[in-house]
Every structure is written in structure tokens, then in C-alpha cells.
Amino acid sequence: MTHRLTLDYQLPKGRLAPYFDALQRGEAMAEVCGACGRIQFPPAGRCGSCGASAMAWQPLPGSARVIYRTDTIEAAFALVRFDGADNAALVRIKDRQADAPTGRLLPASGSAPGLVIALKDMMGT
Amino acid sequence: MNVIVAGGAMTPFNRRKDGSSWRDWASDAFAAALADAGLARGDLDALVIASESDFFTLQLNPAALLADWLGVAGCRLLRAEGGGASGHLAVQAAAAMVLCGQARRVAVVGVDASASHLDAGTVGALYSMSFDAWTDGFTGIGSTSIYALSAQAFMARTAATKVDFASVAARNRQNARANPNAHLGLDITVAEVEASPVVSSPYRRLDCSPLSDGAACVILAGPQSLPNSGRERSRIIGMGAASDRVRLGDRPDPGRFAAKVVAAGQALAAAGFGAAEIGLAEVYDSYSGAQMQALEALGLSHDVVSDERQGRFARDGTLPVNLSGGLLGQGAPAGAIGVAQVLAVAGQLAGRFAGLTPASPPGYGLVDTHGGIATNCAVSVLEGPR
Numbered sequence: 457m458t459h460r461l462t463l464d465y466q467l468p469k470g471r472l473a474p475y476f477d478a479l480q481r482g483e484a485m486a487e488v489c490g491a492c493g494r495i496q497f498p499p500a501g502r503c504g505s506c507g508a509s510a511m512a513w514q515p516l517p518g519s520a521r522v523i524y525r526t527d528t529i530e531a532a533f534a535l536v537r538f539d540g541a542d543n544a545a546l547v548r549i550k551d552r553q554a555d556a557p558t559g560r561l562l563p564a565s566g567s568a569p570g571l572v573i574a575l576k577d578m579m580g581t
Numbered sequence: 582m583n584v585i586v587a588g589g590a591m592t593p594f595n596r597r598k599d600g601s602s603w604r605d606w607a608s609d610a611f612a613a614a615l616a617d618a619g620l621a622r623g624d625l626d627a628l629v630i631a632s633e634s635d636f637f638t639l640q641l642n643p644a645a646l647l648a649d650w651l652g653v654a655g656c657r658l659l660r661a662e663g664g665g666a667s668g669h670l671a672v673q674a675a676a677a678m679v680l681c682g683q684a685r686r687v688a689v690v691g692v693d694a695s696a697s698h699l700d701a702g703t704v705g706a707l708y709s710m711s712f713d714a715w716t717d718g719f720t721g722i723g724s725t726s727i728y729a730l731s732a733q734a735f736m737a738r739t740a741a742t743k744v745d746f747a748s749v750a751a752r753n754r755q756n757a758r759a760n761p762n763a764h765l766g767l768d769i770t771v772a773e774v775e776a777s778p779v780v781s782s783p784y785r786r787l788d789c790s791p792l793s794d795g796a797a798c799v800i801l802a803g804p805q806s807l808p809n810s811g812r813e814r815s816r817i818i819g820m821g822a823a824s825d826r827v828r829l830g831d832r833p834d835p836g837r838f839a840a841k842v843v844a845a846g847q848a849l850a851a852a853g854f855g856a857a858e859i860g861l862a863e864v865y866d867s868y869s870g871a872q873m874q875a876l877e878a879l880g881l882s883h884d885v886v887s888d889e890r891q892g893r894f895a896r897d898g899t900l901p902v903n904l905s906g907g908l909l910g911q912g913a914p915a916g917a918i919g920v921a922q923v924l925a926v927a928g929q930l931a932g933r934f935a936g937l938t939p940a941s942p943p944g945y946g947l948v949d950t951h952g953g954i955a956t957n958c959a960v961s962v963l964e965g966p967r
Contacts, residue, residue: 498716526729544830548720570719
């Protein structure tokens with residue numbers, strides 16, 4: 457038997473709307489813990505350090521440093537730390553041929569607004 | 582804690598090409614497990630189903646369907662889901678039913694069609710939604726890449742190498758050669774693992790477990806609910822479960838499987854002894870490096886790199902690991918994995934496992950399973966027949 461199922465989801469962004477809206481513009485919107493000041497990007501809705509749920513939004517510069525990187529046949533991904541953030545983020549590397557220790561957040565595109573960075577040298581623009 | 586593994590059985594794990602359906606696999610494993618336990622359908626009070634994703638079977642509410650299909654409609658039903666840990670969590674849920682008196686005899690059926698129902702690309706896309714779908718998943722990252730990043734953090738901290746990982750991958754495939762139900766028993770060497778194509782650096786194809794189809798079933802019961810009190814069978818004497826932050830980036834050390842430390846601590850505390858008493862283990866080797874990360878976190882090794890290199894985890898070592906072949910060798914139909922792991926350790930301790938067993942069965946064994954990347958973790962300690 458063959459059976460085809462097509463699913464078109466409508467996913468409300470909810471309390472993460474400021475994060476996703478900023479991502480469309482290529483901006484890194486982090487959350488700051490109102491209790492201990494921890495800065496999280498991407499956000500988690502709750503402080504990963506003290507557990508508080510009172511979080512405020514704060515933009516970050518959008519620059520990031522690569523911690524670990526992995527390469528597949530068609531893509532490259534990295535665990536990075538965005539400047540100003542206390543946690544790390546999983547990102548796609550836009551140009552998998554590029555090799556540099558730092559990068560910058562790009563505007564999200566398409567139906568899956570994920571974190572994508574372009575790598576650049578520290579000495580670059 | 583004393584819950585008897587009264588019986589069990591599994592279908593072969595592989596990529597089905599024989600036209601059989603996932604309902605058939607569940608039926609076959611269930612019927613064989615009942616026969617192994619010497620029980621009849623009417624002896625069961627409850628059925629617990631483990632199935633990771635309805636996307637694979639295209640059957641929502643699978644417990645209701647399978648109860649009817651297996652001929653036990655009328656009894657208490659539950660479906661357990663915890664990613665790759667689904668099967669083990671189902672076993673623990675069933676054991677809890679027995680321990681609290683909700684059921685005397687419970688069947689646990691784990692089943693998934695992870696291989697043949699959907700193409701590998703679609704399965705990969707679904708699996709990428711099993712971390713944080715809105716951040717990790719939206720980057721398009723696959724599970725191999727997430728495990729590869731965690732493995733790099735582990736390598737940086739412990740000085741484990743790709744050769745160590747390849748050693749695990751080759752040994753588990755060699756172990757699987759003796760297992761008639763295994764998906765990938767292979768006569769391969771470390772060099773062949775290292776020569777296989779890169780999937781996501783540092784992981785190569787042979788460092789990765791396969792997508793498999795299949796089912797496994799165990800029957801659990803209290804000793805007072807079985808003929809001969811289940812004396813000739815292994816038993817669960819400790820259970821633990823714990824969770825970690827879902828995203829690697831939110832963990833203090835992305836290479837450490839911290840929730841396993843907690844889960845193993847709970848299971849061993851319930852058993853009443855320490856990790857040194859464990860004589861064999863089936864651990865969740867979705868990737869070769871993940872086996873080393875697991876052994877470290879479970880407290881089964883103080884220096885996992887040194888132990889790996891000295892052969893401690895081989896069949897003739899002091900702590901044989903994944904004699905079934907593990908996920909790498911026996912295979913990985915998600916919902917059935919944990920059930921098959923419990924079945925393997927119960928059988929190895931009782932000297933009645935179809936594949937490799939230690940020359941002399943130890944008294945105690947450990948089962949380790951997780952979902953996500955060591956995010957939802959279950960650990961159980963089993964004791965051989967008394």
C-alpha cells in the first residue's frame with residue numbers, strides 16, 4: 457500500500473514572538489533573567505541558572521564565536537556562543553566552505569526560521 | 582524492588598522487505614513472549630505499548646489498536662513515549678503497575694517501523710524534530726550532527742579519539758554476528774569503520790546505528806503472580822529515570838550525559854549496591870561515541886578511554902557491553918529498542934540469550950536507554966535467577 461499525507465501547520469509563535477520577529481530581521485533577541493541577570497540566546501522561557509520565569513527581552517549584537525563545528529556532505533553546523541549570551545546555540549553555517557572562528561547571524565528565511573550564521577574572520581568587516 | 586521478567590521475545594530487527602506489517606511484528610513478538618512466559622492472554626491485566634512516533638506507523642492511539650489486534654481488549658492500556666527511551670520507559674511504567682498493585686502481569690510491546698515505511702530523508706527530518714524543533718530543528722540539523730557536536734566536547738575533555746569510537750563500532754557489529762535477530766552483524770575492522778563515508782564529522786557511516794523495523798515484548802509480573810515464583814527468570818531490582826536540558830547549548834558541558842548520572846544513581850540505590858557490582862550492560866549506542874559517553878555517565882567506568890583501549894568492554898573483559906550488538910549491531914526500531922535491551926540483559930544473566938553471553942553469567946546487569954541526546958534517560962538494574 458502507498459499512502460500520501462501532506463501536512464500544512466500553522467504554528468503560533470506565542471511568547472517567543474519577539475525572538476522570531478527579530479530573527480526575520482537578522483537580529484538576535486535574547487532574554488534576560490529578571491532575578492539573576494543570566495542572558496539566554498536562543499531563549500528558553502525560563503532561566504537556566506536560577507529557574508525564574510520573569511524574563512525580559514534584550515537585543516544582542518548578533519556576532520558569535522564557534523565552539524564546535526561538524527560538516528556533512530551538504531551542510532555545516534556549529535555549536536556557537538553569541539556575544540553577550542551565557543548559553544550556547546546550535547546554528548547552520550551559511551557557506552559550508554567558509555572556515556573562520558567567528559560569524560554573524562543572518563535573517564531567517566523560508567518556513568523554518570532557524571539560526572543561520574555567516575562565518576567571518578576576526579579581522580574582517 | 583522485585584519485578585520478574587517472566588518472558589520475552591523479539592522479531593528480527595532489520596529493514597523489512599518481506600511484505601509483513603508492523604501489526605504482524607507486534608503480534609509475533611507478543612505471542613512468542615507469552616509462550617516463553619508460559620502464560621495465556623487472559624492472564625494479563627495490562628498492556629503497555631512503546632512507539633516513538635505516529636508518523637512511522639500512521640496509527641494514532643496505537644495501544645487501543647494493538648490491544649484489539651493482540652486479543653487483550655478489555656485490559657488496562659497505556660502508551661509510553663520518550664523518544665529512543667520509549668521502550669525502556671514502557672518497561673518501567675509496567676513495573677510500576679506491578680509494584681503498586683494495579684496489575685499482576687503486564688505485557689510490554691515495543692514496535693516501530695523506522696526503516697521501511699518512509700524514506701530515510703523523511704525519517705531524518707522527523708528525527709531532527711526530536712530535539713528543540715523550533716531552534717535546533719529549524720536549522721535543519723540532523724541527529725548525527727547533534728551527536729557529533731556532543732562527541733567533540735567529550736573528545737576535547739577526555740582525549741578519546743576517532744579510533745576509540747571506531748573500536749566501539751567494530752566490536753558491537755562483531756558481537757551482533759552471533760545474534761540471530763540482529764540487523765547489522767558485520768565482520769568489520771576498526772580500519773573499515775574509519776574508511777566508511779563521513780556522515781557528520783567526526784562520525785562516519787559505520788559509527789551510526791541503522792534505521793530498523795521490528796518489535797520486542799517482555800512480560801513482567803510480581804513473584805507471587807507466577808508459577809514457581811519466576812525463580813528461573815531474571816528480575817528488575819532497581820529503576821531510575823532523569824532528564825537533561827533539551828538543547829546541547831543549554832548544558833554546562835555538552836559532552837556529558839548528566840541525566841544518566843542521576844538515573845543510574847537512582848537505579849543502583851534501589852538495587853542496594855554500587856556500579857562495581859554490575860557485571861554486564863546494554864547501553865544506548867545510537868552512535869559509537871555515545872556508548873563511551875554513556876559508560877562514563879553511568880559510573881561504570883572511571884576512565885572510559887583507558888578501559889575501552891584495554892578491552893574491558895569486550896565479551897572476555899570484566900564488563901561486557903552490548904553483547905547483543907547494541908543499537909549499532911542489533912538495530913534500532915525506536916519503540917522496541919529499550920524492550921529488546923531489557924530482554925537481552927535478562928537473557929544474558931539467565932544464560933538463555935540467543936546471541937553472545939559471558940562465559941560465566943554475572944549476578945547483575947544494567948540497561949541504559951535514552952531519548953533525544955541523553956535528554957530523557959532510563960536506567961534499570963537486573964538480577965539473574967536466584
